[in-house]
Structure formats: C-alpha cells, structure tokens
Amino acid sequence: MQSLYERKLATYPRTDSQYITHDDLETLVRLTQRDDRVTEFITPDTRPDQPRLGLTVNDKKVAGHTAILPTLRVNQTCLADLNEQERLVLTRIVRRMWEAVSDDQIVEITTVQARISPECGTTATGITDEDLETGFTTRQEQALQDGWKAIEPSCQQAEDTSDDEPDNVSRHDTIPPNLVEDVTLTPVCPAELHKGETKPPARFTDATLLNAMEHASRWLDMKTKNADELKAALEDDSTHASGIGTPATRAEIIERLACSCRFLLS
Incomplete structure (x- = not known):
C-alpha cells in the first residue's frame, strides 16, 4: 500500500x-x-x-x-x-x-424448524422426555441476484468451501428444494448420536489483529480489577483513535512487539 x-x-x-x-x-x-x-x-x-x-x-x-x-x-x-x-x-x-457502488445482493433465506415427534419417545430408541422438547433449526440461503458479490466471485467460493470437510461427507445444512412451509415430516427412528469437537478460534492475521486493536475493549475480561475504567478508556473516541494506537501507528506497534518477542526468544 x-x-x-x-x-x-x-x-x-x-x-x-x-x-x-x-x-x-x-x-x-x-x-x-x-x-x-x-x-x-x-x-x-x-x-x-x-x-x-x-x-x-x-x-x-x-x-x-x-x-x-x-x-x-x-x-x-x-x-x-x-x-x-x-x-x-x-x-x-x-x-x-x-x-x-454496485447493486445489492438479493438472497432468499429458507428456515426450517423441527421437533422430535412424541412417537419416537420409547425406551427402544433411547429418546427421553427431555429430548422431545429439543428443537432443531436449519437455514439455507440462495442468491437470487449476485449484485456486488459478482465483482469478486472467488470470495464467495472460498466461503462455501471448507478444507476440514472430507469430500465424501454430504452437507447436512442443505434444505431440499421441494421443501415448503407447513410440511409434516415422517419421523425416522431410532436417532443416532454423533460426537464432535469444537474448533479453537482462528489465528490472528494482520487484518484481524489490526481490527482487534481498534476494538480492544471487546477482548477485556470484565472480571478483572478496574475493568470498567479500562473499557471506558479504550472506547474513548474523542480523538477518533479508540482502542490501541491509531490507524497510522497500529502496524508499527505490531512490528515493535514482534521484534521484542524475537529478541526474548533468542
């Protein structure tokens, strides 16, 4: 730049x-x-x-x-x-x-909400009365007009592609196109339980780190001492430079911290 x-x-x-x-x-x-x-x-x-x-x-x-x-x-x-x-x-x-300056993107959003049928609540299926109160929601977006997103379609493709998902695994968040409102689905029993692990937060990049410095108050642990005062200081926008540093100095601050870390590690 x-x-x-x-x-x-x-x-x-x-x-x-x-x-x-x-x-x-x-x-x-x-x-x-x-x-x-x-x-x-x-x-x-x-x-x-x-x-x-x-x-x-x-x-x-x-x-x-x-x-x-x-x-x-x-x-x-x-x-x-x-x-x-x-x-x-x-x-x-x-x-x-x-x-x-381009046109809006127009998206059709379909949301399906479902609950377990009481017919499945048997000892054989392992579904309890508490499970019957559980609700499930899925939603699907379909672009009717690409608008501004057509300028750089590679961004949309990158969002839709996950490196962590094997090719042979089908997407479970896709709603069949013939599914409309007020459709009663026949319950399928027994239900299967799948266990997984949550993903850790993504590593910082140059862009996200600069954003985090600008909105540093969001990262405060409000249980710490004087957290309210520190939050108020970080959100002071009277000089149009809230957060840590200013738009002109944040990159320099990151560079200095990186040099300090390399010095300590050596």
Whole structure:
C-alpha cells in the first residue's frame, strides 16, 4: 500500500474510514465513468450499469483520511510495472471500489424448524422426555441476484468451501428444494448420536489483529480489577483513535512487539 501511494496509484493508506466526503465525489465519478479501471480488474459484465456513488459518501463518518481509492492514473497498462504483491493489492482496491457502488445482493433465506415427534419417545430408541422438547433449526440461503458479490466471485467460493470437510461427507445444512412451509415430516427412528469437537478460534492475521486493536475493549475480561475504567478508556473516541494506537501507528506497534518477542526468544 505504501508503495502504491508513493507511485500515486492509491490514496493515503493509513486510514480506517469506509466512506469518502462530498469533496471526493467528483473524483469517484471520473473513476467509474471510464473503462480504464475495468479491463484486467473486473469481469466487464459485472460492472454496474448505474453505479450508486451516493452509498460511499458520508462526511460525518470520515474523521481523518477518507477510504482508500485508486487514483485516476490507474489503468490496465500500469499493472505491468508492478510486482506481484502490488498488482494484487491494486486490483483489490479497484474491485472494492466497484463493490461499494454496485447493486445489492438479493438472497432468499429458507428456515426450517423441527421437533422430535412424541412417537419416537420409547425406551427402544433411547429418546427421553427431555429430548422431545429439543428443537432443531436449519437455514439455507440462495442468491437470487449476485449484485456486488459478482465483482469478486472467488470470495464467495472460498466461503462455501471448507478444507476440514472430507469430500465424501454430504452437507447436512442443505434444505431440499421441494421443501415448503407447513410440511409434516415422517419421523425416522431410532436417532443416532454423533460426537464432535469444537474448533479453537482462528489465528490472528494482520487484518484481524489490526481490527482487534481498534476494538480492544471487546477482548477485556470484565472480571478483572478496574475493568470498567479500562473499557471506558479504550472506547474513548474523542480523538477518533479508540482502542490501541491509531490507524497510522497500529502496524508499527505490531512490528515493535514482534521484534521484542524475537529478541526474548533468542
């Protein structure tokens, strides 16, 4: 990001803003009018016919620097002068710009709620009266209009794919397409009990660690001494820099801590 900023291909990178101001609206209009930021960046047919530029403008939510935008110098030819990491980052900036002004994604959500039938409550099946009060809920989402998610479909594919799930295991959260409301299902007995293990929290990445620093109060153990005072201090947004550090210094803080840890381990 710093390299792209120095090349005048992206705006100031050290910001946590997700909006631009009205002063930047004319620039955004010019960015989305021409084809320079379409070819080699997004699939042309996913480009919104009428970009909704107003969605990105909110002066009140811009405390310092605005959201990151590509500059008018960006086009498909400039990618040849960048290294692989710079090309990936610049492509993502342009795609995010198109996502922000694209159409909504329309999703149809089907929810099925079920309870164990009293007919299954027998000694032979091992289902107790307490089990009969247990409810089960499953839900399924089906996209009717991809909208902004069509800009980078690989993200949706990554969300739908789990590396921990064997190929020969069927998905149990898929609702049959012919299942409609008020359908009575015939109970199947006996029930089978499957045991599993919960997964530990995912490891921090650069992005999630920066977010955790910004919202550090969420990670406090409220049972500790003076937790309320510490929480109030971390949530003080009078300087638009709540949490640990500021958007411009958090990466530097992480780097210093990493150096300290390496020194201690050595």
